[in-house]
Amino acid sequence: MIMKKFINNPNDLTIELLEGYTLAYKDVVKLESKKIVVRTNPKSSDKVAIVSMGGAGHEPAISGFVGEGMLDASVVGDIFAAPGAPKVLEALRMFKRDAGILLVVLNHAGDVMSANMAMQMAEREGINVKMLLTHEDISAGLDTPEADRRGLGGCIPLYKVAGAASEQGKSLEEVAEIAERFNGQMATLAVAMTGATHPQNGGAISVLPDDEMEIGMGQHGEAGGGRSKILSADETAEKMILPLITDTEAKSGDNVMLIINGTGATTHMEMNIIFRKANNVLESKGINVSAGKIGELLTVQEMGGFQMILCKLDADHKDLIKAPANAPYWVTR
Amino acid sequence: MIMKKFINNPNDLTIELLEGYTLAYKDVVKLESKKIVVRTNPKSSDKVAIVSMGGAGHEPAISGFVGEGMLDASVVGDIFAAPGAPKVLEALRMFKRDAGILLVVLNHAGDVMSANMAMQMAEREGINVKMLLTHEDISAGLDTPEADRRGLGGCIPLYKVAGAASEQGKSLEEVAEIAERFNGQMATLAVAMTGATHPQNGGAISVLPDDEMEIGMGQHGEAGGGRSKILSADETAEKMILPLITDTEAKSGDNVMLIINGTGATTHMEMNIIFRKANNVLESKGINVSAGKIGELLTVQEMGGFQMILCKLDADHKDLIKAPANAPYWVTR
Numbered sequence: 142m143i144m145k146k147f148i149n150n151p152n153d154l155t156i157e158l159l160e161g162y163t164l165a166y167k168d169v170v171k172l173e174s175k176k177i178v179v180r181t182n183p184k185s186s187d188k189v190a191i192v193s194m195g196g197a198g199h200e201p202a203i204s205g206f207v208g209e210g211m212l213d214a215s216v217v218g219d220i221f222a223a224p225g226a227p228k229v230l231e232a233l234r235m236f237k238r239d240a241g242i243l244l245v246v247l248n249h250a251g252d253v254m255s256a257n258m259a260m261q262m263a264e265r266e267g268i269n270v271k272m273l274l275t276h277e278d279i280s281a282g283l284d285t286p287e288a289d290r291r292g293l294g295g296c297i298p299l300y301k302v303a304g305a306a307s308e309q310g311k312s313l314e315e316v317a318e319i320a321e322r323f324n325g326q327m328a329t330l331a332v333a334m335t336g337a338t339h340p341q342n343g344g345a346i347s348v349l350p351d352d353e354m355e356i357g358m359g360q361h362g363e364a365g366g367g368r369s370k371i372l373s374a375d376e377t378a379e380k381m382i383l384p385l386i387t388d389t390e391a392k393s394g395d396n397v398m399l400i401i402n403g404t405g406a407t408t409h410m411e412m413n414i415i416f417r418k419a420n421n422v423l424e425s426k427g428i429n430v431s432a433g434k435i436g437e438l439l440t441v442q443e444m445g446g447f448q449m450i451l452c453k454l455d456a457d458h459k460d461l462i463k464a465p466a467n468a469p470y471w472v473t474r
Numbered sequence: 475m476i477m478k479k480f481i482n483n484p485n486d487l488t489i490e491l492l493e494g495y496t497l498a499y500k501d502v503v504k505l506e507s508k509k510i511v512v513r514t515n516p517k518s519s520d521k522v523a524i525v526s527m528g529g530a531g532h533e534p535a536i537s538g539f540v541g542e543g544m545l546d547a548s549v550v551g552d553i554f555a556a557p558g559a560p561k562v563l564e565a566l567r568m569f570k571r572d573a574g575i576l577l578v579v580l581n582h583a584g585d586v587m588s589a590n591m592a593m594q595m596a597e598r599e600g601i602n603v604k605m606l607l608t609h610e611d612i613s614a615g616l617d618t619p620e621a622d623r624r625g626l627g628g629c630i631p632l633y634k635v636a637g638a639a640s641e642q643g644k645s646l647e648e649v650a651e652i653a654e655r656f657n658g659q660m661a662t663l664a665v666a667m668t669g670a671t672h673p674q675n676g677g678a679i680s681v682l683p684d685d686e687m688e689i690g691m692g693q694h695g696e697a698g699g700g701r702s703k704i705l706s707a708d709e710t711a712e713k714m715i716l717p718l719i720t721d722t723e724a725k726s727g728d729n730v731m732l733i734i735n736g737t738g739a740t741t742h743m744e745m746n747i748i749f750r751k752a753n754n755v756l757e758s759k760g761i762n763v764s765a766g767k768i769g770e771l772l773t774v775q776e777m778g779g780f781q782m783i784l785c786k787l788d789a790d791h792k793d794l795i796k797a798p799a800n801a802p803y804w805v806t807r
């Protein structure tokens with residue numbers, strides 16, 4: 142079977158993509174060990190280290206956000222597969238320090254299992270590490286327990302906030318508190334319009350009929366429950382932003398960050414049009430969109446669709462989200 | 475016919491996408507007049523203004539690069555259509571100043587016609603403006619006259635160089651000379667793997683059989699002459715970087731910037747793998763890849779494929795490419 146993808150041996154995808162990425166941005170990132178991406182020139186080991194982890198195939202996430210003011214390291218698994226516990230432990234050992242480590246984990250079964258095992262082993266070795274679990278997908282309904290919500294692209298603005306707090310010299314307790322507060326005030330909803338191909342086996346990640354879309358689809362094609370005929374951009378944006386507002390409890394006078402994260406084939410043109418409507422719904426309710434971002438942050442191969450991420454910003458978060466950062470895919474001057 | 479795109483009325487695409495874009499990045503850009511994007515807070519009118527122009531549908535280009543250290547304004551046409559001469563003249567009037575204006579135009583018939591007309595009218599009005607034409611597509615062969623080469627994504631690093639030079643207070647003559655020198659030392663080659671849909675009429679921009687790709691395809695689906703069976707990433711990268719090296723005359727000891735510009739559906743995973751091989755071919759020849767970039771800069775809707783852009787950097791360009799910039803889609807700290 143021929144795949145319409147620019148690849149070599151499917152078994153080498155992860156290592157080759159990491160090599161290419163770290164060559165392109167060698168001033169900022171490097172491969173420290175196979176599948177662990179770190180900063181090329183870390184400024185200090187006095188600060189809290191921010192480490193995250195996840196499967197490959199979602200580029201530029203997660204490694205695209207390693208850099209000053211964001212992550213200190215990213216532990217990468219194979220395509221759509223969590224890294225193993227030994228690899229996570231290797232990264233935690235690498236960043237063992239008095240200031241401690243915040244390990245950010247997206248709520249997916251494999252990632253949580255590896256992270257929990259690595260945490261146990263790290264604690265036995267006297268490594269000072271706290272774990273934060275993101276679980277902001279609201280597709281299963283607003284009353285779903287947090288443990289049953291997936292972690293989607295909301296991890297990325299959370300890296301920004303946690304990274305900026307750690308860069309300011311805050312303690313692990315302070316960084317974890319600020320990041321957990323952010324975690325509780327953000328929500329994400331995804332929509333898919335066209336499917337994607339698994340780059341190792343050529344199989345379809347999801348299949349959608351020519352006239353249908355699906356709100357709520359997860360980032361590996363997991364069912365989302367919101368299949369419908371194709372809606373207009375404005376109808377889609379409204380249908381997604383309203384439950385996000387409800388979930389985050391954003392009210393008139395609040396500040397929010399609104400992110401449209403493309404999952405692959407959906408154009409910037411479309412994402413701009415979606416942003417416009419979601420922004421206007423927010424502003425019509427008196428909610429101030431004080432920060433915005435449109436682009437591919439966490440993708441699902443060439444899937445057509447996007448994730449809409451809404452983050453309520455309190456005073457701390459509003460400053461931290463605009464603080465300097467220098468990761469290849471998130472630079473703030 | 476139902477298109478698999480998140481849009482509203484196809485006639486409103488351009489204005490809605492510009493509204494969405496300028497709302498998302500309102501700290502940096504604003505719509506000054508319908509379809510002219512300018513900086514929200516220009517620092518000075520003493521500097522040379524850098525203005526560019528082109529059809530919509532290629533987002534984030536061209537308006538994504540308006541900001542400090544890059545463009546002062548972008549004049550936007552309808553989907554895949556050059557803006558009219560009156561609109562270009564309107565922008566030139568807006569930026570009339572003693573320091574002058576550099577108008578960067580990509581070599582496509584419609585853009586050149588509008589630009590030439592606007593230049594004539596502007597000169598009659600005493601506006602101090604120089605025009606620079608990019609023509610770096612090598613798909614028609616290395617011996618093709620410059621007038622027959624299309625302008626592709628190489629305009630974007632050129633905006634960076636020209637914008638940084640103008641920000642440093644250089645004169646119009648100096649900025650134009652530095653930018654023309656850059657223009658003569660860069661080359662681009664595109665490849666397409668899957669087609670795209672025109673978002674206004676739903677027609678196919680290009681059609682490629684399931685087992686074929688095409689090196690050289692233009693950014694509106696123009697034929698490129700390099701159709702073949704699908705090659706591996708490494709074979710594709712090598713087949714593209716070699717003529718780019720020949721065209722730019724990059725030699726051992728030279729510094730270059732290498733950009734992989736995704737045209738739509740092609741994943742960051744694939745672009746990273748392509749970058750790796752092209753980088754390694756360059757380095758094997760002693761050419762120093764001193765700057766890199768991977769991402770969607772100038773797209774062709776959801777077309778699968780990418781443009782490989784190679785820019786030889788002399789000492790001026792090497793500094794200017796790393797100078798501070800703050801456009802929504804190109805930030806340098």
